[in-house]
Amino acid sequence: MDMLVETIAPEHEFRHRPDDDPAYNESTYYNFSSSEAGITGWVRVAMQPNQPSAQAGILLFLPGETLFDYRRTREVSPDQLSAGGLHIEIVVPLEKQRLRYEGTLASFADPRVLSTPSDAFKKAPRRQVTIDLTVEGDGRSFGTNGDDPANVVESTMALGHFEQFITVSGEITVDGASHSLDGAGLRDHSWGPRDWAGPLWYRWITASLDDGSAIMVLYVARRDGEVTREAAVVRDGVLSAAEFENVTVTWTPDGFGERVVCALQTDDGPLTLTATAKEPATFAPLRHSRTDDDGTVLDTRIGYAPYEFLTSDGRRGTGIVEILDQMVDGLPIGMRTATDSR
Missing domain, CATH: 2.40.370 (AttH-like fold)
Structure with a gap:
């Protein structure tokens, strides 16, 4: 595989037409870190239109605590990159996006307890969280556009997959306390059959x-x-x-x-x-x-x-x-x- 030889066109920023595989998945993921704010984390929206199902995941490592939640819904938008209160807006394809979330996340002093998630979530306190981040590309997008089945990262994970280095700025508010974020990270967008056990x-x-x-x-x-x-x-x-x-x-x-x-x-x-x-x-x-x-x-x-x-x-x-x-x-x-x- 070579992730730098194929062209990622602007239309690949948006939703793709699914095949009929029940495991078809389209996901968009952003990670980020800021040494000044002491924050590292990621957000992810995933769609399985053939089930139908959609998921939102948010993981934030803050000073002194870890916030996490995973939400699953059977309501799948045909064209949006949104689920469970997490919204990804494409402002300029392959150049600029906005990440927004407002809701609660579970708080863990030691997130190792997530090895048994059902019990961990029952015991975890909840924090009211607002995320409003602006993302800009740092360099061009790179990856596979799905046209060549032989050029894939892993055939069980996705047919098309691209990544891009990013800068991230904005605010994360937890129980009324605002954290300014000025950092960097990586994003990806993938589509095709997904098997985590692949x-x-x-x-x-x-x-x-x-x-x-x-x-x-x-x-x-x-x-x-x-x-x-x-x-x-x-x-x-x-x-x-x-x-x-x-x-x-x-x-x-x-x-x-x-x-x-x-x-x-x-x-x-x-x-x-x-x-x-x-x-x-x-x-x-x-x-x-x-x-x-x-x-x-x-x-x-x-x-x-x-x-x-x-x-x-x-x-x-x-x-x-x-x-x-x-x-x-x-x-x-x-x-x-x-x-x-x-």
């Missing part, structure tokens, strides 16, 4: 650095034994590809990514990118479970935390690492690989 594991890294540059690394282990490796860098609005071999994870005993290291080859030369979970380490496990055709229960966990980044040339930054694994005997399957350590 890949064995993946690592998706977004690092926003103090010199205004940013790095994305995606490492996917597929069930056929092949891997997908993609990396990109943006500096002064100019996007370029990068290369890498492995991403090494140092795990906590209960299977969260305490430290993530990637050795890259960029246009400026070799670079090591190290992500360390921000202290005090706050890990949020989100999960997906489904039963396979043979009756096997497939459990997938996606682990998140706010991370601090350090590059081998001395730059620092903040961001997020999304660590997806199939679960085996209660632990991520990636903990068994030679490139990961405990």
